[in-house]
Amino acid sequence: LSTFHWPNTLLSYADFQLYEAARFSSITEQCSPRQSTTVAAQWLRIAYHDMATHNKNDGTGGLDASIQFELERSQNVGVGMAQSLADFATLLVTTPFFGTADLIALGTVFGVASCGGPIIPYRAGRIDATKAGPATVPEPQQDFASHLQSFIRQGFDQTEMISLVACGHTLGGVRQADFPTIVDADTAMADFDTTQTFDNTIVSQYLQNTTDDVLVVGPNKTTRSDLRIFSSDGNVTMRSLLSPTKFNETCANLIERLINTVPQGVILSEPISEPFNYLVNDPLFSYLNGQFSMTTTLRVLNLNSNSQRVVTMFWLDRQGSSCPPAGCSIRASSNQTNLLNSFGHLIPSVTSSQRFFFNATINATTSISRFWFEINENDGSEPVIVDNDGSGYVIAQDDVFVDVQRSEIVTLFQPTGSPVFLTFKKIVLAVRGDPGSIDASMTIWDPLFNSSSPPFLPVITSTNFQLDETNTPQGGFTFLAANVSFTASSVDIVASGVGSRAALTLENFLVPTNLPTVTIIGS
Numbered sequence: 001l002s003t004f005h006w007p008n009t010l011l012s013y014a015d016f017q018l019y020e021a022a023r024f025s026s027i028t029e030q031c032s033p034r035q036s037t038t039v040a041a042q043w044l045r046i047a048y049h050d051m052a053t054h055n056k057n058d059g060t061g062g063l064d065a066s067i068q069f070e071l072e073r074s075q076n077v078g079v080g081m082a083q084s085l086a087d088f089a090t091l092l093v094t095t096p097f098f099g100t101a102d103l104i105a106l107g108t109v110f111g112v113a114s115c116g117g118p119i120i121p122y123r124a125g126r127i128d129a130t131k132a133g134p135a136t137v138p139e140p141q142q143d144f145a146s147h148l149q150s151f152i153r154q155g156f157d158q159t160e161m162i163s164l165v166a167c168g169h170t171l172g173g174v175r176q177a178d179f180p181t182i183v184d185a186d187t188a189m190a191d192f193d194t195t196q197t198f199d200n201t202i203v204s205q206y207l208q209n210t211t212d213d214v215l216v217v218g219p220n221k222t223t224r225s226d227l228r229i230f231s232s233d234g235n236v237t238m239r240s241l242l243s244p245t246k247f248n249e250t251c252a253n254l255i256e257r258l259i260n261t262v263p264q265g266v267i268l269s270e271p272i273s274e275p276f277n278y279l280v281n282d283p284l285f286s287y288l289n290g291q292f293s294m295t296t297t298l299r300v301l302n303l304n305s306n307s308q309r310v311v312t313m314f315w316l317d318r319q320g321s322s323c324p325p326a327g328c329s330i331r332a333s334s335n336q337t338n339l340l341n342s343f344g345h346l347i348p349s350v351t352s353s354q355r356f357f358f359n360a361t362i363n364a365t366t367s368i369s370r371f372w373f374e375i376n377e378n379d380g381s382e383p384v385i386v387d388n389d390g391s392g393y394v395i396a397q398d399d400v401f402v403d404v405q406r407s408e409i410v411t412l413f414q415p416t417g418s419p420v421f422l423t424f425k426k427i428v429l430a431v432r433g434d435p436g437s438i439d440a441s442m443t444i445w446d447p448l449f450n451s452s453s454p455p456f457l458p459v460i461t462s463t464n465f466q467l468d469e470t471n472t473p474q475g476g477f478t479f480l481a482a483n484v485s486f487t488a489s490s491v492d493i494v495a496s497g498v499g500s501r502a503a504l505t506l507e508n509f510l511v512p513t514n515l516p517t518v519t520i521i522g523s
């Protein structure tokens with residue numbers, strides 16, 4: 001299992017969306033049907049159409065959510081397009097660092113797996129386009145030469161083109177309403193093959209001449225694009241895909257490349273193919289009467305059941321010294337098991353998951369510089385030290401932080417009634433310094449779009465913090481407050497006037513634990 005190296009907001013957020021949050025998996029679970037096709041088919045098609053703007057020669061285009069601005073084009077016809085974008089938007093999970101393009105890619109990973117296809121490693125970090133790209137999606141009536149040219153421009157050679165089309169057209173089909181010249185009037189949806197699942201039936205039925213794929217055997221010869229593509233190398237590639245293992249491997253590689261085709265300059269994270277071990281939630285602080293209270297959590301995978309196990313958090317003070325014996329340590333106050341969603345359960349390397357909660361009381365004068373954990377099985381084996389690969393979990397500064405206990409946090413329920421999510425209503429900032437010298441503002445990212453059709457764009461606003469009348473200055477800290485909409489997924493706070501400037505990014509309020517997440521970027 002790969003160990004999580006903290007801090008990494010992007011990776012922890014991606015891990016959360018992949019393996020813990022149930023949002024994607026609940027929509028596409030078990031290859032869920034929709035509109036005579038499947039959600040997974042709609043999500044894979046939109047990913048391809050979004051990526052198809054890529055030009056490998058000049059590095060422009062790629063999977064960048066420009067599709068949001070391209071739906072008027074006939075090449076993007078289909079009810080599934082707007083529906084997919086509405087799926088992603090209503091999840092309300094985009095943040096400044098995890099936008100719609102990342103969600104389209106994530107939807108592909110979930111969709112393919114939910115229909116029995118391979119598990120595709122996921123990379124995060126795509127950047128959303130702010131306008132349409134070129135109109136370069138292949139259409140069925142175009143000839144073979146233009147299709148080949150189009151795929152080569154996107155970065156795929158002829159063999160890869162044949163395979164990728166087969167991998168795509170294992171799901172879903174062609175809709176009569178959208179393609180009346182391809183599908184007979186008495187058929188609402190002409191499936192590409194006889195199974196809804198992600199398998200190589202598309203290949204075997206084509207080779208056995210039993211296929212019903214209208215892009216192979218449809219009455220209109222001009223639109224038999226799958227036939228022209230599949231047969232273009234004398235069926236050599238299609239025959240190679242007759243092995244289910246080869247089909248799955250080939251599709252996993254090509255679809256992974258598809259979702260990782262991004263404009264030049266966009267740097268994606270390392271691929272994530274399993275949940276991280278030793279994942280630490282960013283700590284949250286609060287100040288009261290000369291003490292900080294600090295809460296954090298540690299997620300550990302594959303622990304056996306052991307009632308003797310003790311999990312302890314240790315810390316060093318600001319000078320880097322240890323506290324008096326038994327001072328700077330706290331045992332986990334509780335733990336939670338079975339954290340992973342249904343997609344997480346498909347990952348063979350993970351057999352169990354647990355999250356340990358810590359609530360430490362820290363002397364605010366001596367403060368804290370770093371923390372780490374020890375997992376002691378108390379069975380004679382060496383305790384495991386979890387210390388962020390040796391560096392410890394470093395608290396860069398304690399001059400500016402969101403004071404969680406003074407903030408107002410609301411509890412939200414999913415439409416299904418569970419699980420419980422927490423989010424902020426009023427954010428209280430603790431800033432070391434005199435009230436007169438402090439200036440703090442916040443940019444709020446609210447994924448709650450205000451449009452009924454694509455593009456679904458977040459609402460981004462700025463607000464200034466005001467002195468908080470209900471929290472008088474204490475222990476050298478001044479408390480400032482600002483309200484935030486409860487659907488906001490992320491705020492970026494900047495405070496100045498304290499001799500240093502500090503930025504805080506508060507992301508993913510919707511963590512299904514008793515903690516939201518705060519990243520202290522440093523002073």
Ligand code: HEM
Nearest residue numbers: 037041042044045048078080138139140168172173174175
């Ligand atoms: C020359 C290339 C291609 C052409 C001409 C083509 C054409 C089409 C057409 C006409 C449809 C019917 C859409 C509708 O009725 O809504 C379709 C559906 C689909 N295509 Fe392609 N396609 C191509 C390549 C690809 C590739 C590379 C992928 C993904 C890897 C892909 C994935 C899909 C999927 C999943 C559907 C089913 C959508 C649904 O059921 O809602 N296609 N394609």
